[in-house]
Amino acid sequence: MEREDTLPLLGEVFREFGFEGASLSIIHKQTGIGRGSLYHFFPSGKEEMAAAVLSNIDAWFGREVFKPLAESAEPEVAIDQMFTSVDAYFRSGKRICLVGAFALSDTRDRFAVALSTYFRRWLDALAAALCRVGFAPDRACSLAEEVVTGIQGAIILTRTQQDSVFFERSIERLRAATRIEKT
Amino acid sequence: MEREDTLPLLGEVFREFGFEGASLSIIHKQTGIGRGSLYHFFPSGKEEMAAAVLSNIDAWFGREVFKPLAESAEPEVAIDQMFTSVDAYFRSGKRICLVGAFALSDTRDRFAVALSTYFRRWLDALAAALCRVGFAPDRACSLAEEVVTGIQGAIILTRTQQDSVFFERSIERLRAATRIEKT
DNA sequence: AATGAATTGTACCAATTGGTACAAATCCGG
């Protein structure tokens, strides 16, 4: 096993137990990765692990979501695809957003830059795509915020109610809201 | 100091450090409450403290938000007032929602009932008020979900961007969305 | 097969954890 392979495993452990809660013994129990390997790949410890996981997540969203939004010749298709990708990634709200979870935890300060960048890139890419689709710049920004906050909130509600219908309804409502009325 | 007085203090510590992160020594450092008092008021330990804090929060929302929504003779006023109360309570997104934070942490299972109840009551009270104002039942439910998820997401975004403009804009957008168009 | 590098398991460390026990202090009604 090499460094890159550990990131998805570590990510799931951090999702389930949080940064503090993911003790080395829990990480080992859940992933099979031992202390030796962990400190070989991440010499400065847990903080480096979580930072690498966040960076890995950021790269995934960049590739699968932000880049298509920015570069697709058909922005309306990229936006629609974004909702589908997000629904799959978060498993209809059953899988939490690690960035959002860290934002509400005491680890926020530690990873402040990564958390801020993730959402900043998402807002900017989506607002730009909405502009290209024909929304006025102000409306595009506002809509982008509505979508990003709506998704994060939907994950929370789905979690507390243990019912992914809340996530799915939110996604469809936001998807519809981003479709511009053809006049 | 008596039990009731400790709840707001404990609440703030749990907000800042999370359930696991709020160690007894941190609680003592932040609140001045010592082990002796804590285990006198909460004999079964941290879990009882957090449960009491959640119940205290639930009572506050019941009194200040849910009850007015359900009982006010002018539901549109109660809805409008809800946004103002919520903005003050969450300090425009600078203060997190402990229920939402617990929902994304590994303590979710422990307090599952309290977390579920809090949001269930909020959704139901708001949807009922929206019905009374004239929205169709389906539309009222959907709007209530939009408001509750929007608020939770707005707290996350405000936290990561360290800018309460995201919370304030969300509140105003949601407030406007709940005003029915007079025909 | 030999070699050097990358990977991994294990024993160990000081510090901190949640929790207990209990004596001292404080409070309040008579």
Added chain:
DNA sequence: CCGGATTTGTACCAATTGGTACAATTCATT
């Protein structure tokens, strides 16, 4: 001012924490 009950500080406990050291293993390359 007295006396019982409530409240609090402190010393202590076993268990767990993140991290280190290092020898043993595994791996690719020749």
